[in-house]
Every structure is written in C-alpha cells, then in structure tokens.
Amino acid sequence: xxxxxxxxxxxxxxxxxxxxxxxxxxxxxxxxxxxxxxxxxxxxxxxxxxxxxxxxxxxxxxxxxxxxxxxxxxxxxxxxxxxxxxxxxxxxxxxxxxxxxxxxxxxxxxxxxxxxxxxxxxxxxxxxxxxxxxxxxxxxxxxxxxxxxxxxxxxxxxxxxxxxxxxxxxxxxxxxxxxxxxxxxxxxxxxxxxxxxxxxxxxxxxxxxxxxxxx
Amino acid sequence: xxxxxxxxxxxxxxxxxxxxxxxxxxxxxxxxxxxxxxxxxxxxxxxxxxxxxxxxxxxxxxxxxxxxxxxxxxxxxxxxxxxxxxxxxxxxxxxxxxxxxxxxxxxxxxxxxxxxxxxxxxxxxxxxxxxxxxxxxxxxxxxxxxxxxxxxxxxxxxxxxxxxxxxxxxxxxxxxxxxxxxxxxxxxxxxxxxxxxxxxxxxxxxxxxxxxxxxxxxxxxxxxxxxxxxxxxxxxxxxxxxxxxxxxxxxxxxxxxxxxxxxxxxxxxxxxxxxxxxxxxxxxxxxxxxxxxxxxxxxxxxxxxxxxxxxxxxxxxxxxxxxxxxxxxxxxxxxxxxx
Amino acid sequence: xxxxxxxxxxxxxxxxxxxxxxxxxxxxxxxxxxxxxxxxxxxxxxxxxxxxxxxxxxxxxxxxxxxxxxxxxxxxxxxxxxxxxxxxxxxxxxxxxxxxxxxxxxxxxxxxxxxxxxxxxxxxxxxxxxxxxxxxxxxxxxxxxxxxxxxxxxxxxxxxxxxxxxxxxxxxxxxxxxxxxxxxxxxxxxxxxxxxxxxxxxxxxxxxxxxxxxxxxxxxxxxxxxxxxxxxxxxxxxxxxxxxxxxxxxxxxxxxxxxxxxxxxxxxxxxxxxxxxxxxxxxxxxxxxxxxxxxxxxxxxxxxxxxxxxxxxxxxxxxxxxxxxxxxxxxxxxxxxxxxxxxxxxxxxxxxxxxxxxxxxxxxxxxxxxxxxxxxxxxxxxxxxxxxxxxxxxxxxxxxxxxxxxxxxxxxxxxxxxxxxxxx
Numbered sequence: 001x002x003x004x005x006x007x008x009x010x011x012x013x014x015x016x017x018x019x020x021x022x023x024x025x026x027x028x029x030x031x032x033x034x035x036x037x038x039x040x041x042x043x044x045x046x047x048x049x050x051x052x053x054x055x056x057x058x059x060x061x062x063x064x065x066x067x068x069x070x071x072x073x074x075x076x077x078x079x080x081x082x083x084x085x086x087x088x089x090x091x092x093x094x095x096x097x098x099x100x101x102x103x104x105x106x107x108x109x110x111x112x113x114x115x116x117x118x119x120x121x122x123x124x125x126x127x128x129x130x131x132x133x134x135x136x137x138x139x140x141x142x143x144x145x146x147x148x149x150x151x152x153x154x155x156x157x158x159x160x161x162x163x164x165x166x167x168x169x170x171x172x173x174x175x176x177x178x179x180x181x182x183x184x185x186x187x188x189x190x191x192x193x194x195x196x197x198x199x200x201x202x203x204x205x206x207x208x209x210x211x212x213x214x215x
Numbered sequence: 216x217x218x219x220x221x222x223x224x225x226x227x228x229x230x231x232x233x234x235x236x237x238x239x240x241x242x243x244x245x246x247x248x249x250x251x252x253x254x255x256x257x258x259x260x261x262x263x264x265x266x267x268x269x270x271x272x273x274x275x276x277x278x279x280x281x282x283x284x285x286x287x288x289x290x291x292x293x294x295x296x297x298x299x300x301x302x303x304x305x306x307x308x309x310x311x312x313x314x315x316x317x318x319x320x321x322x323x324x325x326x327x328x329x330x331x332x333x334x335x336x337x338x339x340x341x342x343x344x345x346x347x348x349x350x351x352x353x354x355x356x357x358x359x360x361x362x363x364x365x366x367x368x369x370x371x372x373x374x375x376x377x378x379x380x381x382x383x384x385x386x387x388x389x390x391x392x393x394x395x396x397x398x399x400x401x402x403x404x405x406x407x408x409x410x411x412x413x414x415x416x417x418x419x420x421x422x423x424x425x426x427x428x429x430x431x432x433x434x435x436x437x438x439x440x441x442x443x444x445x446x447x448x449x450x451x452x453x454x455x456x457x458x459x460x461x462x463x464x465x466x467x468x469x470x471x472x473x474x475x476x477x478x479x480x481x482x483x484x485x486x487x488x489x490x491x492x493x494x495x496x497x498x499x500x501x502x503x504x505x506x507x508x509x510x511x512x513x514x515x516x517x518x519x520x521x522x523x524x525x526x527x528x529x530x531x532x533x534x535x536x537x538x539x540x541x542x543x544x545x546x547x548x549x550x551x552x553x554x
Numbered sequence: 555x556x557x558x559x560x561x562x563x564x565x566x567x568x569x570x571x572x573x574x575x576x577x578x579x580x581x582x583x584x585x586x587x588x589x590x591x592x593x594x595x596x597x598x599x600x601x602x603x604x605x606x607x608x609x610x611x612x613x614x615x616x617x618x619x620x621x622x623x624x625x626x627x628x629x630x631x632x633x634x635x636x637x638x639x640x641x642x643x644x645x646x647x648x649x650x651x652x653x654x655x656x657x658x659x660x661x662x663x664x665x666x667x668x669x670x671x672x673x674x675x676x677x678x679x680x681x682x683x684x685x686x687x688x689x690x691x692x693x694x695x696x697x698x699x700x701x702x703x704x705x706x707x708x709x710x711x712x713x714x715x716x717x718x719x720x721x722x723x724x725x726x727x728x729x730x731x732x733x734x735x736x737x738x739x740x741x742x743x744x745x746x747x748x749x750x751x752x753x754x755x756x757x758x759x760x761x762x763x764x765x766x767x768x769x770x771x772x773x774x775x776x777x778x779x780x781x782x783x784x785x786x787x788x789x790x791x792x793x794x795x796x797x798x799x800x801x802x803x804x805x806x807x808x809x810x811x812x813x814x815x816x817x818x819x820x821x822x823x824x825x826x827x828x829x830x831x832x833x834x835x836x837x838x839x840x841x842x843x844x845x846x847x848x849x850x851x852x853x854x855x856x857x858x859x860x861x862x863x864x865x866x867x868x869x870x871x872x873x874x875x876x877x878x879x880x881x882x883x884x885x886x887x888x889x890x891x892x893x894x895x896x897x898x899x900x901x902x903x904x905x906x907x908x909x910x911x912x913x914x915x916x917x918x919x920x921x922x923x924x925x926x927x928x929x930x931x932x933x934x935x936x937x938x939x940x941x942x943x944x945x946x947x948x949x950x951x952x953x954x955x956x957x958x959x960x961x962x963x964x965x966x967x968x969x970x971x972x973x974x975x976x977x978x
Contacts, residue, residue, distance in 0.1 A: 108339070
C-alpha cells in the first residue's frame with residue numbers, strides 16, 4: 001500500500017490534468033484547480049519541515065561545536081531575528097518603514113544582488129578557461145562568442161564604424177542570435193519537450209517510480 | 216580542471232580588498248550630492264584605458280613567456296572594468312536592434328487609453344538589469360496615456376513595480392500630470408500559483424486578483440472594473456528573471472488566449488527567448504542592460520541603462536582580452552606540455 | 555504534462571520555421587547579411603480629441619455569441635468599428651447588457667468598455683443558461699487636463715437573445731489531441747514491445763557512464779560527494795529526473811561507503827530525496843550508514859541557496875559534485891565554485907540557457923533529454939527503455955514533418971505550420 005496509494009494519486013492527477021486540457025466542461029477544469037491549490041497548500045505546509053530541519057541541524061552543530069559551528073550560529077541568529085521582527089510587526093510587516101522592510105531592502109536585497117553579480121566574475125573566469133580553439137567546433141564557438149560579446153555593446157560598432165552599417169558588429173551579433181542561436185535552441189527545445197512527454201507518460205502509467213524510492 | 220600552475224599567486228585577500236575598495240569608491244561616487252564625484256574627462260579616460268590595455272599586454276607577454284595568469288587576476292580586471300567607467304564621462308552611440316524596434320512599434324501603435332498589463336516576475340538581484348526597463352516603460356506609458364495594470368507572479372515583483380512607480384511619480388514632469396491611482400495605473404499585487412495564475416486569468420483576472428496590493432476590492436478600481444480577462448488587454452509587457460516568466464506567459468497567455476506580449480529579460484536567459492521572438496509569439500524583447508539602454512534610446516529618455524553600458528562595454532572588452540590571452544596560453548604553454 | 559504539450563506544439567512549429575530558415579540561409583546567406591532592416595516609421599500615438607465632439611456613427615454588425623470551447627460563463631461580443639473610429643472621433647466603446655425578460659430585453663446597464671480601434675469584448679460575468687441582450691455604444695469625449703467636458707454617445711442595435719454554455723470538447727485543441735495520441739500511443743506501443751522481450755539498443759551517454767568513476771574518485775580521495783537536485787520544486791519534471799539519478803548515486807555511495815550529502819532548496823524535495831537515499835542504502839545493504847541529515851534543507855531563496863552551497867563547497871572541498879535538475883542563474887555560480895576546488899562535476903539540466911555554463915564549467919553535461927533518459931539508462935529496465943524508443947520514433951516523425959514542411963512552405967504549396975497553431 002505504501003507504493004500503491006502514491007502511484008494512484010499520481011496517475012489520477014496526471015490524467016485529470018490532461019483531460020481538462022481538452023474538456024472544458026465541469027468538473028475537470030475545477031478539479032485541476034483543486035489539485036493545483038492542494039499542491040500550493042502541501043508545499044506551503046512543508047516549508048515548516050524544511051525550516052525545522054535547518055534549525056535542528058544548526059542547533060546540533062552549535063552544541064557539538066563541530067567544524068564551522070560559527071556559521072550555524074549566524075544562521076540561527078538571522079532566522080530568529082527576521083522571524084521575531086516579522087511576527088512583531090503583524091500583518092503590515094511588508095509596508096515601507098517597518099523593520100522587516102528595512103532588513104529586506106538593506107540586508108536581503110544587497111546580499112542577493114551580490115550573489116547574482118558574482119556571475120559576472122564567474123562568466124569571465126569560465127570563458128578564460130574554457131573558450132579554447134581546441135578544434136574546429138570550438139573555434140567556431142569562440143568566434144561566435146567574440147562577435148556577440150562585441151556586438152552587444154556599443155564599442156563593437158565603434159570598432160567597425162568604418163564598415164557599411166549592415167556589416168557592423170551589432171548587426172552581426174543580431175544575426176548570430178537570431179539565426180544560428182535560435183536554430184540550436186529550437187532543436188534542444190524539441191528534444192526536451194519530447195523527453196518531458198515521455199517521462200510524464202512513464203510517471204502517469206507508474207512505470208517510472210524511482211522518485212518514490214526504488215522500483 | 217585544476218588551477219593552472221603559476222608562479223605569482225596573488226593572495227586572495229588582496230584581490231578581495233582591492234575589489235571592496237573599488238566598490239566603496241563607486242558607492243561614494245554615486246552619492247554625488249554629499250561628496251564630489253570623481254569624473255574623468257575624455258583625455259583622462261583615454262589615458263586610463265591605455266594604462267589598462269598596457270597592463271593587459273604585459274600579462275600577454277608574461278603568458279607567452281610561460282607564466283599563465285590565474286583566475287583571481289581575471290576577477291581583478293573585471294572589478295576594475297566595471298567600476299572605473301562609472302567615473303568616466305565618455306558617451307557611446309547605442310544602436311537599436313530589430314527586436315527592440317518591434318517591441319517599441321507594438322507600444323507606439325497603441326491608441327491613448329489602451330490598457331497595458333505589466334507583469335513583474337523578478338526580484339532585487341536582477342533589478343540592475345530589469346529596473347531601468349521598468350522605469351522607462353512607466354515613463355513611456357504615462358507620456359502616451361496608456362493605462363497600466365501591474366501584477367506579479369514573483370512575491371517581490373509588485374514591490375519592484377512600486378519602487379519604479381514611486382521614483383517616476385516623484386519627477387516634476389509626472390507630478391504635473393496628476394496621475395491617479397486606480398484610474399491611470401493600478402498595482403494588483405502578487406498571486407502564487409505560477410502558470411496556473413496565468414491560465415485562470417485567461418477566464419477571469421478578478422478571480423486571481425480579488426483586491427489590489429493595498430486591499431482595495433477589484434470592482435472599486437475604475438481602471439480594472441471592466442477588465443474581465445486577456446481579451447480586454449491591449450498589450451502586455453513582461454519583465455522576467457526566471458520561472459515563472461516570459462516562457463510561461465508565451466505558453467499560456469499568448470498561445471491560448473492570443474495576448475500581445477513584449478518582454479524584457481535578464482541577459483542570462485534572453486537567448487532562450489529568441490525562438491519565440493522569431494516565431495512572432497513575442498512582439499519584441501529587451502535583453503539585459505543592453506536592451507534597457509536601447510529601450511531608453513528609442514523612447515528618448517537617457518537614464519541608468521545607458522549610463523551603465525560603458526561598464527558593460529569595458530567588461531566585455533576585458534573578457535575578450537582574457538579569452539585571447541587564454542588561447543595564447545593554450546597554444547604556447549598547454550599544447551607544448553602535452554607534446 | 556499539459557505544459558509539455560503546449561511546449562511541444564510550439565517547438566515543432568518553431569522547428570519548421572527554423573529549419574526552413576536554415577535551408578534558405580544556405581542559399582541566401584550573403585543576402586541576409588547585407589540586408590539592412592530599416593526602422594519602420596513610428597506611429598504618432600498622441601491623438602487629441604477634437605474641440606467639438608460630434609456624435610460618432612454607431613458601430614455596426616454587432617454579434618453576441620457563446621464563447622466557444624470554454625467552461626461556460628462567457629459571451630463574446632464583436633462589432634464592426636464605427637466609420638468615425640479611424641478619424642479619431644471615437645474615444646471608446648461601451649458595452650451594454652440586459653437580461654432577458656418575458657417580453658424581450660429588460661433595462662440595459664453598462665458592463666464594460668473597449669478602447670477605440672478594438673472590435674471585441676468578452677463578457678466573463680454571465681450565468682449559464684440565462685438569456686442576455688447586448689448593445690455597443692460609440693463614445694466621443696472631449697477632455698481637458700483629465701476633466702471630461704462633454705460626452706456624446708451613440709448606441710448600436712440590440713442583439714440577442716444569447717446564452718452561455720459549457721462545452722464538452724475544446725475543438726481548438728483537436729490538433730494537440732492528435733499529437734498527444736500519436737506520441738503517447740508510440741511510447742506505450744514500444745513499452746509493450748519491450749515488455750514482450752524485444753532487445754532495445756541505447757547509445758552510450760558519457761555523463762552517465764562517468765557516474766561510477768566520479769563516485770569512485772571520491773572514495774579514493776576519502777572526500778565527500780555533493781548531489782544538488784536543482785533549485786525548483788517537485789512539480790518540475792526536471793527535479794524528478796534529478797532525484798531519479800540521485801537513487802543510483804546514493805546506491806553507489808553506499809556500496810563504496812563514501813559520504814554523500816544532498817543540500818536541497820525545497821522542503822518537498824528534501825522529503826522525497828530522503829526516501830530515495832534511504833531506499834538506496836537499504837538496497838546496498840548499508841541501512842546502518844544512512845542518516846536523515848545527509849539530505850538537508852537550506853533555503854527556498856535562489857541566491858541564498860547558491861551562497862550556502864558555495865560556502866559548503868569551499869570549506870569541505872568535495873571530490874565530486876552532481877548538479878542534476880532545473881537551474882537558473884545560480885547554475886554557473888555553483889559550477890564555477892565547484893570547478894575552483896577541483897571537484898569532478900557532472901551536470902544535467904533541461905534549461906537551455908544554463909547549458910552553456912555547465913558545458914564550460916563541468917566535466918560532463920547531460921543535455922536536456924539526456925537528463926530525462928537517465929532513469930531508463932541507469933535502470934536498464936525494458937519498459938523504461940521502450941518509452942525512450944517510442945520517444946525517438948516520435949522525434950523521427952517530427953523530423954519527417956519538418957522536412958515536408960520546409961518543402962511545402964518554401965515552394966508556397968501549403969502553409970504547414972498552420973497545423974501546429976493552437977490559439978483558443
């Protein structure tokens with residue numbers, strides 16, 4: 001039963017979602033709405049599980065003073081701070097001027113932006129290391145990267161300013177993005193879509209059950 | 216895999232300290248009103264550029280001699296390339312790409328009074344790229360009497376919209392226009408449920424957004440009172456940084472309900488959207504900072520997007536230089552090593 | 555699933571155009587290059603109302619029909635624009651509705667408006683099986699500084715009675731149904747054939763072949779293995795595919811007695827992953843080495859998750875990192891950090907925009923469908939392999955359709971891509 005019930009739920013929900021796509025009549029549309037609502041409800045409740053687990057692990061680490069326990073302590077402190085402030089400020093905790101929004105604007109936002117900005121550095125180091133003219137294909141990739149990188153910034157047109165406008169770098173970059181890039185993206189998209197269909201069929205039919213823990 | 220062998224390893228903390236210093240200097244420069252910003256004129260800028268180019272040439276020479284530059288040097292140069300241009304007064308010519316032109320044409324074809332759905336599917340991390348687009352969009356919309364309905368499928372999206380709105384409505388020009396909330400623009404807030412929200416908006420927008428971000432009931436807002444679903448929307452503008460985002464809007468709103476969609480995306484994911492632009496499912500697209508700058512140019516309002524493009528130009532040049540150096544290293548050091 | 559169907563319909567449509575373009579490209583490449591795309595003239599969008607609002611000509615040919623292919627509750631009203639619309643003498647259209655009474659329409663009330671130039675309105679606020687009548691009025695308003703000075707309205711003839719009903723089949727999606735039936739039919743057919751014992755060939759997937767080697771390396775070095783199942787929740791099929799591979803990795807790790815750690819960003823993923831890892835340990839006969847805390851939840855926040863993992867990678871320097879699932883901008887942040895500590899990395903995702911990053915920073919990358927094929931590949935279970943075969947035959951059909959489409963559309967014989975258009 002431990003396997004059968006989840007498989008049954010998966011099968012029924014999967015089939016209802018397909019059926020409602022073709023049959024707008026009651027009750028199918030309504031049923032798919034219910035199922036998506038239930039997913040949101042279960043996922044929101046499950047967040048407690050995650051948060052509790054995080055706290056448990058962090059507290060254990062601090063008590064045992066294992067390895068990097070100081071980071072666990074920071075995690076607990078931040079968790080407690082934002083929870084307490086959020087709860088204390090009641091329903092309007094997100095309004096401007098509240099302590100929560102201050103933390104959001106001046107701590108959370110800059111930290112997240114920093115992580116995203118690190119991407120710029122990593123793109124540079126990854127291209128420095130990986131873009132090598134090892135063979136013909138790699139050389140093609142390298143050239144495409146060169147033209148797109150130059151063409152996507154104004155300096156590209158400055159450097160090719162002596163050429164007629166249609167030959168300038170930005171046009172070349174647009175051409176690369178619009179034609180070879182799009183063709184490749186489409187091929188990958190079709191493959192992925194087919195993979196999704198096949199995986200979905202396997203899951204709905206109960207053939208794929210490794211996500212439930214083994215065959 | 217492993218770090219290339221090198222003789223001169225710069226200690227991590229020095230690189231970190233230099234970058235931190237650059238960031239602090241940049242911050243001070245931005246706060247121009249309480250500290251005089253350091254602005255380099257054209258001549259000084261050219262000298263700085265020559266210095267950077269010369270140091271890169273030196274790295275190239277060292278590479279040919281067999282000393283490969285390590286990752287941290289790349290980081291250092293990217294840091295310099297991004298921050299220094301903030302102090303330069305150089306201007307660049309921005310050229311308009313076809314996908315920005317078509318996006319603009321779609322907007323320009325709207326008669327005054329048209330209802331535009333602006334969907335904000337991003338959060339603060341991607342704001343540097345997407346916020347300039349949002350601001351330019353609002354300015355254009357208010358100038359041309361387009362009525363804007365804001366929603367967000369990301370919890371922080373509607374807040375980002377409000378940040379942009381607050382900034383623009385404080386500008387003299389828009390203060391004089393006496394724009395009224397609920398009549399000229401409205402923020403319906405966030406709704407969870409990803410593409411299911413879009414799907415249900417297809418039959419009823421009210422069912423997904425019974426009240427706006429401030430709790431005012433949908434039917435008390437004159438702008439949206441008569442807006443039932445996508446068939447009452449003339450144009451939609453999506454700003455997206457991931458899932459749910461432009462792709463979900465295309466798959467559900469455009470393909471099933473025939474919504475007119477223009478979009479702005481982060482540079483990281485814009486490549487994925489080109490197939491939709493080419494097939495006409497997206498009218499036009501703005502990609503990253505460059506897209507923001509082009510949008511500013513075409514709507515004739517120079518702001519952040521254009522100013523930060525100089526940094527982007529520098530950063531791209533530095534990356535290209537390092538790719539070149541990397542290849543020189545490959546042909547002089549690594550290949551020899553293999554033989 | 556429903557999303558995939560759309561995706562598929564869309565992708566194949568784009569594939570036609572794409573392929574046609576490539577073909578055309580071979581012939582016209584130099585031309586394409588040289589062609590400058592001139593900016594079309596910009597439309598002036600600041601139309602001012604005329605000084606004296608004249609009564610506009612009313613809209614004609616008003617129709618009201620039950621909106622097709624829906625669950626009821628909607629009536630579509632359409633009309634031919636007032637002849638004054640183009641001249642700017644219509645500011646907007648008002649839609650008026652009356653409920654049916656015994657002797658015709660009752661009193662009319664305004665239920666909505668449409669911008670000038672629009673000729674359609676959807677009334678989504680009707681009850682099924684009730685009779686309604688409609689009128690459309692053209693409005694000409696004179697405004698100054700946002701204040702309405704005068705307003706002239708002219709109404710059309712009354713249309714109706716009309717009722718709304720729910721439909722039992724969405725005819726607009728019949729093409730998708732055909733597509734679904736063919737694809738699913740093929741997949742099920744080949745599953746059955748495989749079950750009957752037919753041998754099925756599957757090509758080598760380097761990234762999956764390397765799983766054993768990667769786990770082995772961590773064992774040799776006496777270091778940890780990190781398994782990152784993407785940053786999305788369980789409703790994403792890529793996450794499911796990632797967790798499937800986790801089962802295999804956990805089993806190997808249990809056999810080799812190498813420590814496996816699974817940092818996740820969603821609570822449901824945590825619960826599922828624990829189940830999978832536990833089963834794998836039981837299967838390998840190492841129940842005692844399993845610990846729930848091997849799978850730990852970090853945060854739902856995208857970059858918080860990336861930062862936490864980066865910290866763990868830098869501090870603990872794992873020998874092997876798997877990145878399998880759905881990733882966004884955090885992809886390169888994770889992969890490049892893993893690369894910097896010299897870990898062997900195997901990645902897989904169905905996010906096309908993140909693939910280049912993984913290819914640049916990881917040792918092996920499963921590209922899109924390879925990730926979905928992983929489960930069948932690793933289990934070698936005949937029914938799963940059968941589904942792959944069905945999928946491949948489906949792809950073959952699409953390729954044939956693309957080839958035919960290119961020929962027919964290039965020669966202007968028939969617009970094949972119409973077949974793949976799905977708009978309600």
